[in-house]
Amino acid sequence: MSKASEAPETPSGTAEVPDTRLDRAAESQEKITGEIRAVEDAYRAGREAGAPEETGPRLDYPPYRSTLLRHPTKSLVHADPETIELFSPVFGERDVHPLEADLTIQHNGEPIGERITVRGRVVDGDGRPVRRQLVEVWQANAAGRYMHKRDQHPAPLDPNFTGVGRMLTDDDGWYEFQSVKPGPYPWKNHFKAWRPAHIHFSLFGREFTQRVVTQMYFPGDPLFPLDPIFQTIPDAAARERLIATYDHDITTHEWATGYRWDIVLTGSRRTVFEQDRPEEGDDE
């Protein structure tokens, strides 16, 4: 979840370098947006010519600069899931305390920010609930800062907010947690690169090999078209499935605004996951 990104060297020519002190973030948003549009146009043209739908993130996506260096170039090593289970740590339902789903009560005081409740269902492709699923979340604070040594940008840390929590889905597949709305934050992909506000999710199945990782976004964010991570998913409808909806039934009186976000593990409405990425934990 750190934001460091191994961007390639500054391209030849300095005409579009806005500030020579920012050598690792010299490329303009205009250039990145142009590349995003070019990929999108090519995808759309391909679809019209009969190319298959792409609902997952592209692992090699040039506008997201660090994917050029770290995307896999060989097929993944396939392991026997049962053998892995012999060496993997395990968790039990008793290990997860209900209070771990409240990110606002982990310290002595209240975190700063807009208090939110996020609620949704984890279902399979047929809409059946996925019960007792471990859901883990991590996020920046309201100022857009992670409590992480590699996040050193000049926004304040909140001594009352760590930004991690976890919970189990109930018998009907529902999860719910309390938090504060994360802020957008800058990263080093290009000049003035800002990530739309988001919450990272990890879901464990019954085995470690079933783990999936993804991000939830908030509706109406003006940074969506500019963000090369959100845009790594070529299919617009699939991208939309990563955006929560404001839900007034989840909103509580004088306490928190509510968001609904369902996670579909399989099938044509499947939520986009990052699990095939080589360093999903090193994401921005």
Ligand SMILES: [Fe+2]
């Ligand atoms: Fe993030």
